[in-house]
Amino acid sequence: MKSLLMSLVLVCACASSFYSQKVNRWYQDGKVVFELSNQVKKYKCLNGIVDGKSMPFSNSAIYRYQITGVKALHQNIKDEKLSRTYQVEFNNIYEVESLIELIKQNIDVVYAEKKELHENFLTPNDTYFSNSFNNGQWGLFQIDAPQAWDISTGDANVVVAVTDNAIQINHPDLVNKLVPGRDVVDDDNDPSPCGGNDGFHGSHVSGIVGAESNNNLGVASIGYDVSIMPIKIGNCSTGALTGGYDGIIWATDNGADVINMSWGGGGVSTYGQNVCNYAWNNGSILVAAAGNNGTSQQFYPAAYNNVISVASTTSGDSKSSFSQYGTWIDVSCPGSSILSCNQTTGYQITQGTSMASPMVAGLVGLMVSYAQSASQQDIVSCLLSSCDNIDAANGNYVGQLGAGRVNAHQALLCLNAFTYSLDAGITQITSPFEQVCDSSVTPEFTLRNLGSQTLTSAVISYQYDNGATQTYNWSGSLTQGNTETITLPTQGLSAGAHTITISCSSPNASVDQNNQNDSQTSPFTIIVNGQQATIDVLTDCYGSEITWTLTPQGGTTVLAQGGPYQDVAGGQMNSSNVCLSAGCYVFTINDTYGDGMYGSQWNSCSVDGSYSISDANGNVVASTIAANANFGNQEINNFCIVSNLTYDIGVSQIISPEGPTCNPAVVGEIELFNYGSLAVSSVDITYDYGGAAQTTTYTNTIAPGTSALVSLPVANLTGGAATFNVTVSNPNGNVDQNQANDNMSSSIYVYDTYAALPFTEDFESNGFTNNEWYMTNPDNDITWEIATVVGTNPGNKAAKIDFFNYSAGGQRDGFQTPPLDLSAQTNVQMTFEHAFRRYNQQSRDSLAILVSTDCGDNFTYIGSYAEDGTGTFATAYTSTVEFV
Known part of the structure; x- marks a missing residue:
């Protein structure tokens, strides 16, 4: 749903009154609204009227457009956008478009636009009173x-x-x-x-x-x-x-x-x-x-x-x-x-x-x-x-x-x-979650009383990895809507991925009237020899503009994230801790305004921001790159965590092959990293493409904390899907003391032929293999699947992404055709059907179309169908019910 300053319309079914509008029915004559960029100072105002010395127009512009004044519409409101919104009032109403262009060219604005007018459409029926069903209420x-x-x-x-x-x-x-x-x-x-x-x-x-x-x-x-x-x-x-x-x-x-x-x-x-x-x-x-x-x-x-x-x-x-x-x-x-x-x-x-x-x-x-x-x-x-x-x-x-x-x-x-008398719920598991640098965990969670009766007791049940159930009897006093953080006994666990599920029951020794909120599950990972890294972000005065993420090098899983922060004069230090195994990582910091954390360039701020990342020994492994933190919209910083172990060699990245390739002769290229404290001069590399394993030995020296690129012998593959697997071992002939980073895999698809036109797909084969579709799923979560639908012709099958059960934002899953032979074509057209329903008014899903002429290495944007919040992409009404 969109926005402008509107002329209002009382929406009864009736004749219209146009309030003597002369230029445009839907906009007020003689008024233009603009939002001043936050890169410039707000205008000096007295009682909301812009002071003459701050008037942003030249005398010639004032004369041409007959500008009578500029006023701040919401001078004292605590909202960054609305507090910077101004209204220009002028009498040369037929020059409105020219005035808008003048404002855009000469004033640093976010937007400039006509002010909406809303009309009264009322022509009421005759007065009538009745309380009957048919003609009353x-x-x-x-x-x-x-x-x-x-x-x-x-x-x-x-x-x-x-x-x-x-x-x-x-x-x-x-x-x-x-x-x-x-x-x-x-x-x-x-x-x-x-x-x-x-x-x-x-x-x-x-x-x-x-x-x-x-x-x-x-x-x-x-x-x-x-x-x-x-x-x-x-x-x-x-x-x-x-x-x-x-x-x-x-x-x-x-x-x-x-x-x-x-x-x-x-x-x-x-x-x-x-x-x-x-x-x-x-x-x-x-x-x-x-x-x-x-x-x-x-x-x-x-x-x-x-x-x-x-x-x-x-x-x-x-x-x-x-x-x-x-x-x-x-x-x-x-x-x-x-x-x-x-x-x-x-x-x-x-x-x-x-x-x-x-x-x-x-x-x-x-x-x-x-x-x-x-x-x-x-x-x-x-x-x-x-x-x-x-x-x-x-x-x-x-x-x-x-x-x-x-x-x-x-x-x-x-x-x-939301209205039960006895309703206890688990709202959040605060620990353990994400990565844990310990061989034991001490669970913490939040118990909330959602019922109208004061909660005085509840039975807490919990289990690790769907194993044996343990219980904890809680007692206390929680009135409706209030919460309490509860700590459970410490539990030792093995290294690797785990889950903990915590449930509550028997509020006040009675039956819980709503079981929908009784349970929460938290996945977490015990990291052997992990280090507690510290991420310090010192913001400038505009902390609300800053966010950051930490991901593994070559991966998309978000290991930690932070921001936005508070806007604080003089800046504010924000610290986060994350457990990291020996390996290489990518720190990405974003600024929505586009000026990094270079706060001192503005009159209202005297400090610049900065960030640093330290390992468990206090060594700074990454810090601000741009001078004055003036990194624009984004800065990306790669760093590695070195192990405290003597021998720890790992695969830090697969450079190739990965994804589709049109050449069956592939060359594997990997990056090795020495996380240990001693130099490594030999390491065994075992690799395969889904068949027999092959082994080679890399014999150049890799100093501690450094990497090396290794090219493997050419392998000739047949067409179709394959997996490239690589494992390293035996640094300097010794046992690798941390095998968690020794393995890495990549999915590839070899195209050894080109499909001719016409290329058609109805998915009636109930799969994606007949036409050699290739899918990308960066976060390894929900992706394309075959669904049974109605309204298609022929058949009843379609490719679908299950947005209903997929809540991660900002992800783009690819769905690629095989290479198509267009050598004899001069005019190619693609047609397809789509169905989409918004879950709520905030839905922002989209479908983009891109084309590659180099077997998927690079793609050119052709067009997109996007949900802008107004239902433009939707083919059905908004609903929270699952849609197929």
Whole structure:
């Protein structure tokens, strides 16, 4: 879902009022917004207005564009992006594109863009009051609200903010439900209607969210007992919605749990996305109307990331004729003929996605009330996964109405896991994990009371490597939501890979009502002769920009990682310890801003950062390379840990062969490293390609702590898959005292022919060997597999990556064709089908297409299909249910 400064659109199905816009329907005339780069100082401001001496425009530019002022939109907010966001106001409105280009060329900005305008689409139906199912509050029955109220009627301490044109705060069905609100346009505390802004829309929306229920008056609301925070975002003269993003920020800063946005437009901006990110990151759940144009066009803010987009449905669960649709929609909800409060003291029926959105927002408020220990993502996941399937009523919109029509009853049932009275859980195993430099471990874990009763006892069961179960009886006192770190008895273990599984049961000597969180497993490795290396990172003033990873040389497994750190004036030292066996490693440090840790170049910082890595003997084996730590976006530092053993020779890297090759005559090339304390002048090398082993002896001297490249004799292989295995032994004729680094393997695939066109694949062979596909799986985790699917022709097979069970980010698994003979071709086309569904709104998966003309040594980027958070890559609606 995307962003810009938006003109707001109240999304009811009605005629449009354009608020006298002259240049662009979706953007405000005479306003441009830009974010100032953090490489330059913020402008000097007085009450938010940029001082004349700091004005970033020349006199000629001021005259040409008739610039009347520049102001900081959020000068005092604690957000790096929003605190650097400025608004230019000018009268030569037809020169807006030229002004944006001028700003981009002459000011160091992150972006410059038009400011969005959101419109009111309201043309209400005649006033009508009825409490019947058919023409009154049918929507509440459709989503099973009465059954949900049997579980919970909400909590007045949970606040749903209504950002809208204005709200009639004296309406008899609203007056007792309101917490203090705000008029962000006129900067006062009165969100009531004024002038040409009658407040009908905001009052109607507020009633849907949380009208007082069970009071023998008017209407009931899905939120029932939740409170409403009224926020006026429309001006008094025309009702134009110019304060939408200011309203979101005010709501978040003043404790809103949920924010409803029954407005939007076709304009999009980085500013708008930044505001939505700020609200989500500070604990608010955002809900927005999808729009009333009846098309698949994305409306904003509904289509931004971190916003629940809501389409509208009828009493038969079909899409309302006016409602937007598309794979970017998250959920659907009744929005046709909805009865609620009007702007006076009465009630009225109207329709639109503006009515569907607050019903979802009120439901989310009810969910937060019921499960206050649940996270934002827990709430959103239950909302989506509990929806009713409405595909049967929407044959032309399958996959384009989100997860389905919301079901309030099922949504609350989904949250039962957060509402039990007796519920003890293991939230984290803090030790052992990763690498352990000892022959014994002392387990530590976190026990959490998720139930409403105070937890006073529990039985802890644990086992190593799925072996015999041991028990530990815990007693103490934990109130709901609190945790305690528990230490288990020390256990001796052999070298190598292990797992520990820890479970809890019998809370307060009773049955645990939720078994889903009772157990955790931690894999770890006991390293013989390992060393406790120390990684020290001294940040400059901007620690939040810094991250680092430690990987083995020639491998991708992350052994340790750190950052981002805090932003601290004067910098801050951050130390991490990691157990490393003798071997070579790669330390990669990243800076998101691109200035390394060269803090002293900025006026606001007087220090530069640095890093160093020390072995167990205190020897520095790696340190900052770039002067002043000015390494830009990234610095890579290779280093080796030397063993304390006398004889320790190892294979540190296979240089070739690895991966596909089009030459059957292969030459093995490896790197040897002397980790021991004595020079090695001879070492035996045994190698094979899946057949008979061969042996050779390397006889040059390798000094301690140094490496040598060794080329092996040519081997002639047949076509197909093979594995290159290499082992070293007998340094100087002695036993190698550390055999953990003596072996290494690489997977290769020999292509001895070229495939002719046309090249086709339907995967009906139920495998990848028929057409000699080659797969790369850098992290040795989940990768391509054959799956049974529907909708394909011919057959029902496809190649699939199981993203549902694969949580590692930043990985790219390759799926390569065999070499294709294109010598006689002048125009080659590739076609394929794909299916993809987002798990949640943060999904960022992509499919890239590359071509190689040198048998896979180098690839040229051709194009990609990427999920940018708006559902553009998706072929089905967002859902937490596994997808095939």
